[in-house]
Amino acid sequence: MTTQTPEEPETAPRRDRDLDRIAAHRGTADQVRALRTAFMDRHADDIYDRLTDGRSARPRIAELVAAAADTFPALVPPAGPAEPRSARAGREIDQGVFLRGVLRSPVAGGHLLTSMLQPTERALRLLPQFLRTGVLETASVRLERRDGVAHLTMCRDDCLNAEDNLQVDDMETAVDLALLDPAVRVGVLRGGTMTHPRYRGRRVFSAGINLKALHAGEISLVDFLLRRELGYISKLVRGVLVERDDSWRSATVEKPWVAAVDTFAIGGGCQLLLVFDHVIAGADAYVSLPAAQEGIIPGVSNLRLGRVAGARLARRVVLGGRRIRATEPDARLLIDEVVEPDGIDAAVERAADALRAPAVVPNRRMLNLAEEPLDAFRSYAAEFALQQALRLHADDVSDKAARFTGAAPAASS
Template sequence: MEARRIYHELTEGLTRPLRAEELVYAAPGLPTREDVGAEAEKAQKDKAGLEIAQGAFLADVLADPACGRHLIESMLAPTPPALAHAAAFARDGEVDLGRAHVQRHGNVGVVELRNPRHLNAEDDTTLAPLEAGIDLLLGDKATEICVLRGGVVDHPRYAGRRIFGAGLNLTHLYRGQISYLFFPVRDLGLVHKVFRADKLWIAAAETFAIGGGCQLLLTVDHILCERGTRLTLPARNEGIIPGAANLRLPRFVGDRRARQAILSGSELQPEELADELVEPGEMDAAILARAQALSTAGAVSGGANKRAFRVGQEPLDVFREYMSVYCRDQAVCYFSPALIRNLEENWRAHDRTP
């Protein structure tokens, strides 16, 4: 298998870690950074689909058990931005990463997604800061319970409110400003870190958790959901795969309901995913109460029980095989004419300002 041989060479016999975004530019025969950079100047509909080759290569690497596990483990390591801020966070208990903010309160660490102009939608500008924020909490010895939360936004319709996440920044997508690598890097990186980490995670979902926001809910250990929060996986309206939701959502709502949500766009109700429904204005108190409750058994017990759940629910090789399929098919979907048609019909992206 050519991908296996190349991967072994680039990683020096599986001894050198390489992240996915490094790997695809180190591998021979794939588009260069210059090639992809030139494509990035174009609208999505005008791109030639060079990055489909990146998806195919990542899929082949992940399909090989040894190479795939090595890549996944490499993606679980802390990122350089996190390592650069680790000492400051340990000392001060707070770091502003721009599109993400991290703060520790006692033994509880909170990472906030902050993209207020776009209702906390995710794009290439949020990817590295959010992953670094997650890394900081996972590596911080004083943090026992971790919390995912959306920051306060300044959009006129929602000014002053917190939004957990508006999903993918579809305006940026339509304009070609989101790379294909956003998808595998996000799911192999920040999303998988929350799921695979031994520390317990709480999600505080407020206003709405759309797309990627909803996907993150499926990785945590306890979901607090403000009453009235909208939960959707609108990938069918975009023409893409909703991350690892196809793998994880059936564990929450069953196979048929998961297919309704993903294939037909049926909106999920907070009661279907949430462990607790929280009244508006009471989320801060709910986070504190749940964090205290989860802390009573101790971090060692919490991590042990989380590992036990993972063994039965999603062994590493199950995730590896899923991501192999995802990397290949998402690349094809992402450069399909159907994606542009869906965005113009369902989002009217051509009428929106950046």
């Protein structure tokens, strides 16, 4: 009887033959992706273990994809020089196939989701300074600690806080710092004051995805769409993963969060509200999720919105693009407290004080566990990785983004 060594698992010969078959295949893109899908269904855990040294390493999603492209180019084709639009589209769809396979596995997928809860290197580098000063200024987010409350202010007044790769990086850094700072008890997220002519002098929560960046090819599947969901938004729900003496109590550090909506929360802004513990809105504000009209999938909202607002309203919002004003009865399903615009500051202070109670954190942990178990999130994220990759590069999405920016629609790839 032959004994397999850890370096040569029993599945390795079959895996390598399958990879050779994929590399040699000269069929259509659909045929090759069908082979890759079948390969990941059989070998996801083995491939993931190869890329993470038996799960002893914890790469973030971008690092995992880069390692896969380097180690298994037949599975995840690497980027070429001066990559044209059509090549980038195909590469990101192939990344979606790979990541769906990883996330479908409870072993590999669970490990990746947990790895994404680690603080970023940027946040760890900035932490000593933030602990001293209580202030962080980035291009798109200002973070300030005041009386035990971390105030995160989105300040991209050039685009009404529309999200792009830069804002996702800044937001994750700020969320990490708020969670890592032991002096912070509660986090608050609010939009900053705008200079846009239509909203000059007013706060705006978020205009959703940055369509100009989308049209310019600056919205990526891994660094924006997946990092956003598996990174800072997941940390808002589950906390940040840290090593400490009392980690037997919980592997993560969690804190309660308040969101305050001025003017509107569109698209990704509305998605954020679904993970907050207390949502305040001005009486003149509204929320919407126009994802179907934009042609993309609204993050994890299709998992969360029905739970929060009910299946029928979720379909009207996601599929029909219904806009909900803060004063409508249906808004009570999404917003906890509606106040006059000049009363938001006081409402935020009251909510933050209420969430300081010692039993809030363990109770929110149990609520989140009941409402969104990690395996449910993992299963959703697996399919989202592929379907969003397909929608990101669909012709109708490119054409809509081009119309928004006034550019000519992109030619079909």
